[in-house]
Amino acid sequence: MKRTIYFKNKPCIIATSSIAGPKESEGCISKYIETRLDDDMFGESTFEKAETKLLYHALIGAMKNADKSEDEIDLIIAGDLLNQIIASTFSVRNFQIGYMGVYNACATFTESLTIGATLVDGGYLKNVVCGTSSHFSSAERQYRYPLELGSTRSPLAQWTVTGAGACVISNAKNGVKIVSATIGKIVDYGVTDPNDMGAAMAPAAADTIFTHFKESGLTPEYYDLIITGDLGTYGSRILKDILWEKGVDIESQHVDCGELVYNIREDEFQGGSGAGCSAMVFSAYFFRLLKERKLKRVLLVATGALLSSVSSQQGESIPSIAHAVGLES
């Protein structure tokens, strides 16, 4: 069994695009976000349609920033949190391009990068766009309660990011190189509280990061940053504790997109989450730092809680997963 793969030809992320809702646009990385909205409905009549438009905007934005026409793109790989990933379907419907839908909850972004990089690295395709999205309001009413109910939030809760991010992976040699990927496996420590997703996901992130270092022979110092997706404040602490107990200290390198995205004041509690969280933060912020060579090597580890409202109602715990992608400038 092997979970870490290496890309010999080092396909490049040549461009990204990011878009975020009003709350995210006021957060710490505000000035790096390409499109900042002041209306989370984005002019649409439903939250689901708003999310669809967000993802469409990110996909077409990434193609434009890569200076690629629709004709030059071979494939779109996309996913989101909605039932039957309809934000992806309905945004990609606007393109005359091949499409693969993927779903690993909030780990979908790095799953899509892994598949996209494989297809480009192996010479099967030339340009692949990968994108994911989430929307606070569409997620909240699907996974938890109707917003109109005004439910009190648990102090362990995270705030689903309203936003989307997309990347163009190309066989051209002028971007951020995708060097390796460690495919996650499902880890389930038996957490059953759907408000406590950081605790559910942290063991999966720890497993993937530990496996990455074990299989690659690298150490945390190799990377300038180890970026997790959306563990939040509490989940990040658990991750570092688990790894520390296994003899891997990532304290100096670790940063979490969920912790980074908001000015954490009140409602967000543990920080951001959602399939759009790591995609938007990476596309807006970390990609730029890599491109400007302010960062040389990072490990991007999106993390996903693979629950559904049905599985929770049937008493199941929350299996989680994390996929890691090694990036170099």
Add this chain to the structure above:
Amino acid sequence: MKRTIYFKNKPCIIATSSIAGPKESEGCISKYIETRLDDDMFGESTFEKAETKLLYHALIGAMKNADKSEDEIDLIIAGDLLNQIIASTFSVRNFQIGYMGVYNACATFTESLTIGATLVDGGYLKNVVCGTSSHFSSAERQYRYPLELGSTRSPLAQWTVTGAGACVISNAKNGVKIVSATIGKIVDYGVTDPNDMGAAMAPAAADTIFTHFKESGLTPEYYDLIITGDLGTYGSRILKDILWEKGVDIESQHVDCGELVYNIREDEFQGGSGAGCSAMVFSAYFFRLLKERKLKRVLLVATGALLSSVSSQQGESIPSIAHAVGLES
């Protein structure tokens, strides 16, 4: 833009496994199905848990038939129709193996084969298991009405297959070769009736089959069979009509898993559907014919209707997709 890819090293499907519910076990391919159930609950307390067990059974069965231990498998790629593909998540949770979740509705099976074949062909991984499932009762209550309501079915309706199928793709040279894949794009002719999925999916299947022949330079005669996933009787007729109008006649080669799976008598109307339909029928029946060289070359085209109950309720039409995989014995 390019949608057809070729696998130079021709990774092989070295083994499959199939399992089906009571109704499917009485159908035309009954005797080829590996595990025939007489209880569609499979001893579980909910339909979702029964579906999870079906898929687990297919995944572990394929490994066993391939004579591979869990340690020898690098990755499981799986998907299903349930919200957040929980049948896949909870069945794969039982393995200590990397996992990627995919979703393109009933086209998920050939999407998973395409990704799996790419990873093996490119030398990234050695053994990948691909599997998908569906369950009549879990699908019916999620997409349509509670079963207890006893709703009358539309004459255009299809019957979601209770079943699962899984394949082991390997770099070994002793099975059915995966030669090529044509990645589908989303096609939407504006069908809005969620009971009429054959009509929604047929144009997507036509687009993929047409593109396959255009890009590969092959003609329908090259294949012994062109096997669509679950267009049903009416959808199959539409497919053949659209292609005939474009100058491609597949009348002599075409067969549909949905048409094949039941002894069509009454309730099934148009035949079977579901992510488990093409996976189960291929794994049980066509794989055997290929392995015994009764078939030499087939094009397997699973077809998916990318709707959700939310998208239909919000007045959206049904975008569809089809992915084709070229197989040779």
